[in-house]
Amino acid sequence: MTINDVREKLQQQISQLILSLDQVVQMYGMPIIQDKNGNPLWIDVREMTLRYQIPIKKVQKFFEGLKEGKILATKCNKCGTIYFPPQDDCPKCKISGLEWVEMPDEGELVAYTVINVKPPSFSHYQDYIVGIARMKNGINVTAWVNSKEVKVGMKVKLRITKREPENYLIYELVPA
């Protein structure tokens, strides 16, 4: 499935719902249906599709790093704190413009789960494993675990992969 197929399928489902709502309005004169308990419900006719725009300027280097094959964290030169997810401000020292350092690629899985009941926006993926790994530098990373076998304590490697079918760069954990 390409990402366009995924989108088209979702749009079709939405159009189908709107069409059946139109039919309800035609039949009853108002957008009112009955739920399974027999209660009348007014179906909102003011639909909202929303995608947020999240500013990433302060951590743009992280995304540039991914393109260059590096998974980067930030490090405060004053207090030594390493930030992952990266942030450009050290609130402890109240300074900005932190140093960019590479995350180690070796770690150990400390917790995991397999997501069976998925949010609709993830419904085009197979059930996925989400894990938290403690990396060699003591910093945790949350990511998908690409592995058939999984257990707490297993050694993992952090690496960059392409998220299909969208085809964008992201990081994942794989067995070491």
Added chain:
Amino acid sequence: MRNVAIIGTGHTKFGVRTDVNLQELAWEAIKQALEEANLDQKDIQYFVVGNVGSWSAEELPAVVVGEYSDLTPKGTMRVEAACSTGSAAIRDAYLAIKSGEADIALVVGVEQMHQAPNPQVVELIGRAGGYFWEFENFGLTFPGYYALHASAYMAKYGAKEEDLGKIAIKSHHYGARNPYAQFQKEITMDEYLKSKPVAYPLKLLDSSPITDGAAAVVLASEEVAKKITDSPVWIVSQGVASGTANLSKRTDFTHIEAAYLAAQQAYSKAGINFEGAWRFFDVAEVHDCFTIAEIMAYEDLGFAKRGEGYLLAREEQTYIGGKIPVNVDGGLKAKGHPIGATGISMAVSITRQLLYRAPKGTQVDVKHGMGISHNVGGTGHYAYVTIFSTRRPS
């Protein structure tokens, strides 16, 4: 600072409440609480509305609830602290009275999650953590957050699937006896073990449901409370703490640090030792949005040693008659979890327990006159621990 008491409680039937809209649902609880306190809206000086929303249509729920319930033009606000929204709302009114800003305040928690289709609710709750680094790219769901804790806990301490099942069975046992509960039927271990996986190792029967419901309390200062009722239930103390939005920033996944810190605060203000804290209470309400949460709560509240919470469940020590009865109203698991109402529902349950007004088959023996609520927002993103007593705090 003044003492603060609960002088009226209200609670709706929890479940799928598509027979009413958000403000009508809130009014059911408000009306009951006003009647119990024998007060009218004109007596209420300030009201707080706990509502997380986004699944329901009204964007400014406090205003809508105030208008419908004839509480306008009294001062108000909407409070959000994820699943501990209700306790946060109580905190706001509690502090207003404690400080002398108000003498009587009303707190209502209301949530109508069924205004949105279930898949969208899964989507919305999943976003409720560190959004960008956990949901956007890795699709963590809400059960997924607690499942991470469950896998870490089980691996470290050797707790079994059946130990989690014991929690679910207890919740349903008491839910079956609570007329306000969403699920009023018992379950067996076999049903539990066969229930559908949601986020390994958690199953459908480990999970609290998507719920509509409202709960309300009327709070008053000592001076006013004494005039109105001869059976006030005092708020002795409250502890509050927060945790990181990104789960990966936690050092430990076998307990909820924020809840532990909140418990320590509440205990220290109430003069209770953490070790053996259970001895002080007749009843506890703990946040069991998932079964593993209740087990961690036992440890974070000092009812069991670290790594031994699941043994308390295994030995059935948290039924009525055991070491300490926990969630004998069915808990979030069977009573339901209308996010903004949950913390207030806990306060209502404890108040009614301490006054011997719990439903048949769920009433505990009241020996100390004290109860405790443990209300966690998110996975320890927020935590509130509140101690209640029939004895006036000194």
